[in-house]
Amino acid sequence: MKVDRVKNRFKGLFVIASVILLLTGEIFALDITSTKHNLSVTGPGPIKALPGAEPSRRICVYCHTPHRANPDTPLWNHTLSPRKTYILPESPTQLSKPSNPPDGDSRLCLSCHDGMVAIGSVVHMRGGPTTISMQRVGPRQEMVPTTERGLTNLAGDLSGTHLISIAYNDDLKVDKDKQCQTGIVYFGLRYPSEIPPPVRLRPTDNTYNGKPGYKGLGVQCSSCHEPHDNGYGKFLLVDYFNNPEDLCLSCHTYNCSQQ
Numbered sequence: 511m512k513v514d515r516v517k518n519r520f521k522g523l524f525v526i527a528s529v530i531l532l533l534t535g536e537i538f539a540l541d542i543t544s545t546k547h548n549l550s551v552t553g554p555g556p557i558k559a560l561p562g563a564e565p566s567r568r569i570c571v572y573c574h575t576p577h578r579a580n581p582d583t584p585l586w587n588h589t590l591s592p593r594k595t596y597i598l599p600e601s602p603t604q605l606s607k608p609s610n611p612p613d614g615d616s617r618l619c620l621s622c623h624d625g626m627v628a629i630g631s632v633v634h635m636r637g638g639p640t641t642i643s644m645q646r647v648g649p650r651q652e653m654v655p656t657t658e659r660g661l662t663n664l665a666g667d668l669s670g671t672h673l674i675s676i677a678y679n680d681d682l683k684v685d686k687d688k689q690c691q692t693g694i695v696y697f698g699l700r701y702p703s704e705i706p707p708p709v710r711l712r713p714t715d716n717t718y719n720g721k722p723g724y725k726g727l728g729v730q731c732s733s734c735h736e737p738h739d740n741g742y743g744k745f746l747l748v749d750y751f752n753n754p755e756d757l758c759l760s761c762h763t764y765n766c767s768q769q
Contacts, residue, residue, distance in 0.1 A: 545740040563643040578634040589631040609675035615732040625663040677716040677723035690766035698766040708747040709760035
């Protein structure tokens with residue numbers, strides 16, 4: 511009898527978890543439907559599935575799968591880029607050394623945005639890996655170079671981007687403030703525990719001063735971008751184009767010693 515109760519409890523928890531997953535997926539799908547990240551045949555962007563391609567009307571499959579996902583990135587379905595190194599941003603005042611290649615969420619973004627992998631290349635669909643046929647792509651089904659408005663193929667050059675895959679911890683805040691106080695730079699940093707939402711730190715294996723980021727977190731593409739929602743343009747988390755400081759001052763401060 512006790513065994514039956516335990517089994518029923520696990521069944522109940524499984525059903526609840528399944529419902530949450532389905533509802534969450536539906537919410538993401540509703541947000542993403544009208545954006546360029548809707549790669550289905552109904553998507554509004556230049557890159558989308560060819561009519562009749564299987565599964566041309568599915569939205570989530572290009573990035574996510576509930577089963578047999580990439581084992582290193584749970585629920586992730588898009589083939590990861592094989593690129594080993596990237597050209598990274600460099601500055602004489604730079605304190606952090608980013609992971610190269612980037613890790614975490616940034617690595618997922620680059621699986622499409624560095625142009626190495628076919629946009630429709632997925633790890634699992636109907637039993638195994640496949641490539642969904644797409645339109646407005648290159649000869650290898652990859653994202654074409656950034657010559658069209660709305661396409662962002664960074665290739666291997668990240669030198670024009672903000673640093674990504676860097677650990678953000680209290681040591682970094684203190685050292686950046688020292689640079690600010692001596693006039694090397696004109697801004698300080700917030701403590702990582704005080705960064706206001708919706709800007710967020712995301713997991714990284716990178717370290718600073720030999721220490722992991724605050725709770726294992728740092729700066730990734732997804733610190734400023736939300737791939738499921740393009741309400742503010744460029745998939746940004748805040749309305750940067752009307753209030754740029756809302757984004758920049760989430761981490762940076764004009765006050766060198768701001769706590």
